[in-house]
Amino acid sequence: MWVVEGLLSYSLGMLGLGSGRVVDSSATSPLISSMSAAATEGMEFVAAFESEYGGLRTRPNFVAEGFMGALLRSRHAYKLLFVYLHSPEHPDTPVFCERTLCNEALAPFVNENFNENFIVWG
Numbered sequence: 073m074w075v076v077e078g079l080l081s082y083s084l085g086m087l088g089l090g091s092g093r094v095v096d097s098s099a100t101s102p103l104i105s106s107m108s109a110a111a112t113e114g115m116e117f118v119a120a121f122e123s124e125y126g127g128l129r130t131r132p133n134f135v136a137e138g139f140m141g142a143l144l145r146s147r148h149a150y151k152l153l154f155v156y157l158h159s160p161e162h163p164d165t166p167v168f169c170e171r172t173l174c175n176e177a178l179a180p181f182v183n184e185n186f187n188e189n190f191i192v193w194g
Contacts, residue, residue: 109138110137110138110139110140110141111136111137111138111141113138114134114135114136114137114138114139114141114142114193115136115137117134117158117194118134118135118136118194119136121134121158121169121194124166124169125169125170125174128170128174129174129176130174130175130176130179130180130183131173131174131179132154132156132173132174132178132179132182132183132192132194133182133183133192134156134192134193134194135191135192135193137193139155139193142191142193143193145191146191149191151188151189151190151191152189152190152191153190153191153193154182154190154191154192154193155193155194156173156192156193156194157194158194
């Protein structure tokens with residue numbers, strides 16, 4: 073959603089609409105590209121995690137956006153940012169995900185408190 077808003081804002085700025093200031097396309101293009109790439113990576117991680125561990129009864133409900141989007145969301149909502157760094161190459165990753173991250177005590181705690189205290193990003 074934020075990517076769409078960013079692209080719309082960028083497009084309106086290029087047309088001279090919106091903020092009323094002249095926008096240098098060379099200065100904003102890398103920002104838009106990196107936001108889009110980060111959001112895409114976030115969505116790809118969530119999809120891959122759910123396809124790998126979606127059969128488990130419990131799992132964290134990750135937000136499908138880039139790190140900066142999750143960070144901004146947590147700052148604006150005054151919530152803690154729960155960050156999980158995933159390494160599919162590490163031999164212990166499947167065991168950690170199944171026994172710890174998707175544990176029947178941890179995942180529900182994070183998910184139940186998601187609306188109140190946490191933004192979960194991976």
